[in-house]
Amino acid sequence: NAGVTQTPKFRVLKTGQSMTLLCAQDMNHEYMYWYRQDPGMGLRLIHYSVGEGTTAKGEVPDGYNVSRLKKQNFLLGLESAAPSQTSVYFCASSWNLYEQYFGPGTRLTVT
Amino acid sequence: ILNVEQSPQSLHVQEGDSTNFTCSFPSSNFYALHWYRWETAKSPEALFVMTLNGDEKKKGRISATLNTKEGYSYLYIKGSQPEDSATYLCAFNSNSGYALNFGKGTSLLVTP
Numbered sequence: 001n002a003g004v005t006q007t008p009k010f011r012v013l014k015t016g017q018s019m020t021l022l023c024a025q026d027m028n029h030e031y032m033y034w035y036r037q038d039p040g041m042g043l044r045l046i047h048y049s050v051g052e053g054t055t056a057k058g059e060v061p062d063g064y065n066v067s068r069l070k071k072q073n074f075l076l077g078l079e080s081a082a083p084s085q086t087s088v089y090f091c092a093s094s095w096n097l098y099e100q101y102f103g104p105g106t107r108l109t110v111t
Numbered sequence: 112i113l114n115v116e117q118s119p120q121s122l123h124v125q126e127g128d129s130t131n132f133t134c135s136f137p138s139s140n141f142y143a144l145h146w147y148r149w150e151t152a153k154s155p156e157a158l159f160v161m162t163l164n165g166d167e168k169k170k171g172r173i174s175a176t177l178n179t180k181e182g183y184s185y186l187y188i189k190g191s192q193p194e195d196s197a198t199y200l201c202a203f204n205s206n207s208g209y210a211l212n213f214g215k216g217t218s219l220l221v222t223p
Contacts, residue, residue, distance in 0.1 A: 031209060033211075035213075043202075045212075056209075058210055090155075097143060099157040102154035102155045102156070105154060
């Protein structure tokens with residue numbers, strides 16, 4: 001099993017550009033999550049999904065959209081990137097409300 | 112947003128020292144308390160999930176306790192080794208939501 005994978009690993013965007021981050025898991029988990037991690041801050045939840053076709057807002061959802069069209073994939077979109085969205089993005093999945101399995105992270109820089 | 116506080120923010124110990132960190136969380140609507148270990152350039156990995164007041168979990172030299180009535184958990188490392196160097200994250204979820212609320216972590220450095 002690959003576990004949780006994230007694509008891409010690194011990306012540099014210019015202000016105003018758009019992009020989509022892909023998270024994929026092969027553990028048949030129902031729940032999936034997108035977090036961002038910034039210096040001096042803990043992991044902050046952006047959006048999450050409790051099943052295929054469902055999404056919900058987390059702590060810091062503004063400027064992001066998500067979709068969960070397939071159970072194994074959770075996409076995070078930035079429609080118009082801003083420098084404040086420079087961060088490391090982590091995806092996670094879980095089969096219940098307990099242990100979450102994290103992906104390797106995507107380092108995004110917006111200039 | 113549920114506040115999860117961790118202390119200390121960072122810790123530097125010598126190899127062989129035992130150490131402990133604290134996580135405090137809201138004591139109402141408790142569902143579960145998680146500890147994660149996060150090494151530099153890697154992903155967070157789950158250490159423990161605790162759900163019952165008085166729970167104690169152990170994995171090798173690392174153990175954790177839980178007090179849901181007063182809203183705190185301790186993580187202990189006995190005989191620290193350089194490979195224990197990492198950030199230790201505490202996370203809490205309440206029974207009213209799916210989200211995990213993370214603390215900012217305790218960064219541990221163990222030097223030989």
